[in-house]
Structure formats: structure tokens, C-alpha cells
Amino acid sequence: MxxxxxxxxxxxxxxxxxxxxxxxxETRIWERWADRLGVTRLTFLGLIGACAATDQEVPAAFELVRPGLDVAAEEDAWAAQDPGGLRNGFxxxxxxxxxxxxxxxxxxxxxxxxxxxxxxxxxxxxxxxxxxxxxxxxxxxxxxxxxxxxxxxxxxxxxxxxxxxxxxxxxxxxxxxxxxxxxxxxxxxxxxxxxxxxxxxxxxxxxxxxxxxxxxxxxxxx
The missing domain is CATH 3.40.50.1000 (HAD superfamily/HAD-like)
Structure with missing residues (x-):
């Protein structure tokens, strides 16, 4: 030190x-993503923690929840459905x-x-x-x-x-x-x-x- x-x-x-x-x-961001992806908040937050522990980046958590997910396309669809919401923002x-x-x-x-x-x-x-x-x-x-x-x-x-x-x-x-x-x-x-x-x-x-x-x-x- x-x-x-x-x-x-x-x-x-x-x-x-x-x-x-x-x-x-970032808690609320990941909780909203969990709701969006249809898994419990604990599940998604736990997977993010697992990524941190295994030196993987956050996209790996999305892949585990929904293999093959196009995250950018999902963000676009989310924005179209909820244009005024925070969605994945803060x-x-x-x-x-x-x-x-x-x-x-x-x-x-x-x-x-x-x-x-x-x-x-x-x-x-x-x-x-x-x-x-x-x-x-x-x-x-x-x-x-x-x-x-x-x-x-x-x-x-x-x-x-x-x-x-x-x-x-x-x-x-x-x-x-x-x-x-x-x-x-x-x-x-x-x-x-x-x-x-x-x-x-x-x-x-x-x-x-x-x-x-x-x-x-x-x-x-x-």
C-alpha cells in the first residue's frame, strides 16, 4: 500500500x-435487467458476482441467462417499449x-x-x-x-x-x-x-x- x-x-x-x-x-440497473430477462434479481446479481470472481465481464452473465442473446438489440427493443424509463441507465x-x-x-x-x-x-x-x-x-x-x-x-x-x-x-x-x-x-x-x-x-x-x-x-x- x-x-x-x-x-x-x-x-x-x-x-x-x-x-x-x-x-x-449499479444495483438498480442489474435488478431492472433481471426483471427484463425474466429471472429473479438474486439470480442475476449472483451471476454478476460469479463473473467478477472468475474474471469474466458482465456479458457472460447475460449469456448464462439467455444463451445467444443480442444485448444491443434487446436494449433497442427495451428503449422502444419504455422510452421514458431508466432501463439500463442511472x-x-x-x-x-x-x-x-x-x-x-x-x-x-x-x-x-x-x-x-x-x-x-x-x-x-x-x-x-x-x-x-x-x-x-x-x-x-x-x-x-x-x-x-x-x-x-x-x-x-x-x-x-x-x-x-x-x-x-x-x-x-x-x-x-x-x-x-x-x-x-x-x-x-x-x-x-x-x-x-x-x-x-x-x-x-x-x-x-x-x-x-x-x-x-x-x-x-x-
Whole structure:
């Protein structure tokens, strides 16, 4: 883990946040998908947890529930049937309760704040509508690259406007978030929540990161 002395030495000037299970509680999204697919919510949430435990991505859960499902086509059909609903999206009610106070405290400390993740355009619009106290909100489509590619973290550094070693990157996964951020020279912070966060925090390679249980730990940490 990063020690307190090392954090001070790095002179962090910007914090970049992942989205899903870092800022946004995705529970309601997966519950609505379970209802849509005709399985119990426990079943679908359990399968997502199984994907996290076996290093598979979420599409594997859809394949287990309904083999051969065209998820994009299902999303289009869902949008046509329920154009005004949240469906597989989120809104301000899905923010974790520590998000706004933590961002406000970090902003008071004079840190530049950026939200950047692998998110579709609809999610980007939802985040921008929340009036969060941040300087930039971008998604992978706008940046032209996705996590965990080095290009994504280089683009994030450009958004932050400071050197990579002056950036703390906060996410819930070692593979997509904190390890590639560390490789890019950033300070990696792993938040232990959501299925990936809890599982990945127990892995040996998570020791390269500072592990937190709440975003409210960040103001003192930085």
C-alpha cells in the first residue's frame, strides 16, 4: 500500500474517478435487467458476482441467462417499449451517499476533479445532469480510447492538466482501474465496494494501491 509519507511526497493535485461502483451504485440497473430477462434479481446479481470472481465481464452473465442473446438489440427493443424509463441507465438517486460530500471536500482542498470511465453517451448525459462539483466529465467514446489502455490514462492526464504522478485515480477494479493507473505513473486508489471492489481488494496485486472503504477517506488521505 501507499504510505502517508509517500502520498504527501507525490503532491497530488488532481483526482480522477471511475464511474460504476465508484460513484454509481449499479444495483438498480442489474435488478431492472433481471426483471427484463425474466429471472429473479438474486439470480442475476449472483451471476454478476460469479463473473467478477472468475474474471469474466458482465456479458457472460447475460449469456448464462439467455444463451445467444443480442444485448444491443434487446436494449433497442427495451428503449422502444419504455422510452421514458431508466432501463439500463442511472440517475442521481444511484449516487453512493458519500459522493457529493467527498467531492465537495476535495474541491475545497483545491484539487482538480475529473470523472472518466468506459460509459455510453446516455450515462455521460446522466452524470452531467447531476451538477457534481467536478471540472471535467468524459467517457471513453469522447476520449477515443477505453480502459485499461495506456492511451486512456494518457488522455485522463491531459484532462487533469497535471503530470501523471500528481494524479490519484480512484476505481473499484485492479485490472481496469488501479493497476493500469499505477503503470501510467498515477497514485492508485482502490475503493472496496461492489463485487469487483471486494474481490480485487483481497488480491496480492492490490497491495500496489491504497485501499479505501469510502470516498470520505480521500480528503484526509490526499
Amino acid at each position: 501507499v504510505t502517508e509519507g509517500e502520498v504527501i511526497e507525490r503532491d497530488v493535485k488532481a483526482v480522477v474517478f471511475d464511474v460504476g461502483e465508484t460513484l454509481i451504485d 440517475d442521481a438517486d444511484d449516487l453512493y451517499p458519500d459522493v457529493r460530500p467527498a467531492l465537495a471536500a476535495l474541491k475545497q482542498q483545491g484539487l482538480r476533479l475529473v470523472i472518466a470511465g468506459n460509459q455510453p453517451p446516455r450515462a455521460l448525459a446522466a452524470l452531467r445532469a447531476m451538477d457534481l462539483p467536478v471540472d471535467e466529465i468524459r467517457n471513453s467514446a469522447e476520449l477515443g480510447c477505453e480502459k485499461p489502455s495506456p492511451e486512456f490514462f494518457a488522455a485522463v492526464a491531459d484532462l487533469a492538466g497535471v503530470r501523471p504522478e500528481q494524479i490519484a485515480y480512484v476505481g473499484d477494479r485492479t485490472d481496469n482501474d488501479v493497476l493500469p493507473a499505477a503503470d501510467a505513473g498515477m497514485m492508485p486508489v482502490l475503493i472496496r465496494r461492489g463485487p469487483w471492489g471486494h474481490l480485487h481488494a483481497a488480491r496480492p496485486d492490490a497491495q500496489r494501491a491504497t485501499i479505501i472503504d469510502s470516498l470520505l477517506e480521500l480528503p484526509e488521505l490526499l
